[in-house]
Structure formats: C-alpha cells, structure tokens
Amino acid sequence: MTPIHRGTLDIQMAKEAASKAFVSCVAAAAGCELMRMEPDTQGVDLVLTHRREDPPGLKQLDLQLKASAMDVSGDSFSFKLEALHYNRLCEDENVRANAYLLVVYLLPASQDEWIEHNDMDSVLRRSAFWASLRGKPKTDQATKTVSIPMVNQFTVASVCDIFDGLHRGIWP
Numbered sequence: 130m131t132p133i134h135r136g137t138l139d140i141q142m143a144k145e146a147a148s149k150a151f152v153s154c155v156a157a158a159a160g161c162e163l164m165r166m167e168p169d170t171q172g173v174d175l176v177l178t179h180r181r182e183d184p185p186g187l188k189q190l191d192l193q194l195k196a197s198a199m200d201v202s203g204d205s206f207s208f209k210l211e212a213l214h215y216n217r218l219c220e221d222e223n224v225r226a227n228a229y230l231l232v233v234y235l236l237p238a239s240q241d242e243w244i245e246h247n248d249m250d251s252v253l254r255r256s257a258f259w260a261s262l263r264g265k266p267k268t269d270q271a272t273k274t275v276s277i278p279m280v281n282q283f284t285v286a287s288v289c290d291i292f293d294g295l296h297r298g299i300w301p
C-alpha cells in the first residue's frame with residue numbers, strides 16, 4: 130500500500146470538516162437543503178431546511194456541530210461545551226426563530242479509519258448523536274458538560290422525525 134502524505138490541516142479542523150461532511154450526507158438523504166453559516170458568529174454551523182407538500186410548510190433547524198474521537202459506551206456520553214455555545218443552545222423559541230440542536234460526530238481516533246473505500250462503496254466510520262438543550266438553565270461557568278443520549282443518533286430517520294415534529298409545532 131502506498132503511504133498517505135496528508136496535508137497540514139490541524140486535526141481539530143479536520144474533525145470539524147468531517148462532521149460537516151457527515152451531517153451533509155444525512156441531510157441530503159433526508160431530502161433537506163443545507164446552508165453553511167460562514168462566518169460562524171452565532172454558534173450555528175449548518176442550517177437544514179425541510180419543505181413538505183402535505184400539509185405545505187418549510188421549517189429550519191439550526192445545528193451546532195462538534196466532533197470527537199472519544200470512545201463511548203452505555204446509554205449516554207458526556208461532552209464539554211464552552212459556556213457561550215452551551216448558553217446559546219439553551220435558548221428557547223422566545224429567543225430563537227428556529228429549533229437549535231447540538232450534534233456531536235464521534236470519529237475513530239485514527240484518521241486512517243475515518244472513511245473506508247472499496248470498488249463500490251465509501252463508508253464514513255462511527256456516527257453522530259444529537260441533543261436539544263432548549264430551556265435548560267444557563268451557566269456562568271467557563272464550560273458546561275452535557276449528557277447526550279445514545280438513542281439520539283443523527284440518522285435520516287431521526288432528522289425526518291425531528292422535522293415532522295417541527296411541522297406539527299413540536300420543538301425537539
């Protein structure tokens with residue numbers, strides 16, 4: 130096998146790019162349009178839009194993306210957020226026009242394992258999970274650790290379910 134000579138992109142920036150790619154793939158398969166927020170001054174990395182015909186409507190979902198190579202087990206895992214990001218994620222519909230979720234993409238520790246290719250497939254390794262912090266108490270600490278349920282896997286089905294709720298007026 131020929132050695133891979135990677136570029137000099139910082140590993141955390143590479144993880145962020147991988148999280149955007151993963152969410153983009155899920156959003157496309159769920160029939161959503163996607164907007165990248167650049168520059169990211171409001172803590173929103175991506176916005177998903179979902180239009181449906183019956184009943185007609187257009188909804189948006191703001192996403193704050195994070196990525197980590199941590200190993201997880203059990204019913205949930207802990208993730209530390211900077212207070213600014215945590216407090217924005219706690220804002221409710223009285224402050225925010227759109228629902229707002231934290232999405233954490235869990236990658237393998239080795240970049241060599243992030244994506245696998247063969248003649249017919251390309252597979253992104255590991256998965257992403259989401260949490261809604263809407264209405265949680267804000268913090269005045271520098272960081273806040275949140276619990277993310279493993280049942281909240283960020284999948285095509287879960288994205289469609291979240292948007293189905295939004296179309297019915299139910300925020301996640």
